[in-house]
Amino acid sequence: MAREKIYQEEVFPSPFMQLWLIFRKTPTAMIGFVCFIFLILLAVFAPFLAPYSPVEGHLDMVLLPPAWHDNGNVSFLLGTDELGRDMLSRLMYGASLTFGLSFVVVIISLIIGVIIGSLSALTKGVKSSFLNHFLDVILSIPSLLLAIVIVAILGPGISNTVWAIVMVLIPQFIHITRYAVKEEFRKDYVLASRLDGASSFRVLYYSVFPNIVERLMSQATLAQSAAILDIATLGFLGLGAQIPLPEWGAILANGLERFYIAPWTVYLPGLSILFAVVATNLVGEGIRHALKLRKES
């Protein structure tokens, strides 16, 4: 039986729902969000969707331009590369490498960073000041430079790239979590639950985290756009994904030699990276915009 509303109850949406309600009203953010979801789906289902294998060559169809070209062939929608590999399939598989891996990387470093950050927010004195200085130093070194050094230690390869970027992103999350937790701890509602006798851990889990989750998400989108660019750059430099893997940066580096005769092998992976980063940034902008509006309202 349907429950009727007898009383004119005022419903207060949770902070997260409020954010979503504002977020939904910004068209650009929603476009970014749809693209973001599309990329995630593509990353997960690429093996089922792609028409060809990303490594298998069609030797009678070498360097075929995209289908809208005069010499193009509809069965290879985005053309082929110098070994006759279908560009569309390679780009689709690339989505799961470049975009999918960047997503995984961000989740891992988010979890580690939040744990260390919230623990360190509870410490005081010399330990805290040391950590602060240490983080400052690490954050002042550019992420790509650190990633290059870690890859130099571990050796080139896609899994090493992933670990390198995880390590590079952790300090950012520690920093933002620490800052946000400290700020929340000064507020009255935390004091109230402390007076109720809640332990630090309980305060952290039930009071603080629900209030900082959006800030972490906004940082996560920033981190992800950096991660996509870093994975692609390392792939381009030959330090990340190795040759047959269809990582976007590596595809681009691969097409470099035939840049002038087959420009689509360079245009298309670049455009895909740009698309992924723009989608991520649009979502991030949307979250930040919504956060600002929620604060004002």
Added chain:
Amino acid sequence: MFIFTLRRLNLFIFTMLVLTLISFSLSYLFPGDPVINLSGQLNSSEEQLALLNENYHMQDNILWQYWAYIEHIIQGDLGLSMSSQSPVLNEIMILLPATIELSLVALLIAMFIGIPLGFIAAIKHNKTSDNIILSVAMFGYSIPVFWLGLLAILFFSIGLGWLPSAGRISLLFEIDIITGVLFFDILLSDSPDKWQAFQDATTHIILPACVVALAPATIFIRLARASMIEVLETSYIKAVKAKGLSFKQIIFRHALRNALIKIIRHVGLQFANLVTIAMVTEVIFSWPGIGRWLIESIYQRDYTAIQSGLLVLSCFIFIVHILTDFIYAALNPLARGNKHGS
């Protein structure tokens, strides 16, 4: 100001310690013998190896080893490059100025384009031009820099033929290295076709510098916009508005200076970002700088070079960081610490 200097000095020493510690531990993390990684002497005999072990205190505990490493650094001995067997410091001294030159030119371009655009966006807040500038900025920092560099080469060098695509100067000109910064070297040299060389060097730097500048420029746009919006909402701007000053006077006399100061603080952080972008750009444009050299030494597994290159590059970034802090403090009294009564 004195306490401020002390604090910065303290931070500097701490950072140097951490950086040298990282770079020292790299010699253990890299594959191979730590002493060979530190010194880079690959083909040394038994006696030489014993001497090296003695020099780097390899038999003693790890603290002594670290101390010996720091002593070597202070003496300017960064070891030999494993691939070329020449002192790393000499190579860095030739390469680093090229990177500094490229990044400084790029920084200037980024500031001169980004900051005014950001101010315009802030003044036209929430209007069409603001939105256009913001969306252009969004694309600017989303473009992968290596792709942008390639497109720039394809369009300007190959397609239009306006600008050269690689290198620092045409090989026809022979310029002696004095300072390492090419433009100064050209001016100092007594070659008869100085001005042609100067022009040639200028055409070579435009394309890579613009490519490097794009992403920082868009960040400057956002910073400038945010700080200008903040300044325009302060009460002193309201006060001058109430006094009846014209819009131009408000912006140029009161708002501009206060907004600029907030941006200067971020220049240091952006510089680190810019140097990384410059590293990738150097690879594409075959610019003979430290970034390309560092990436090539990774291909060649030249561990001594990676280690010292990292140390020098991050030192350089950090020094710029501290310098901008000082400039900021010199320009803005509020940053020097809490004043009495505040």
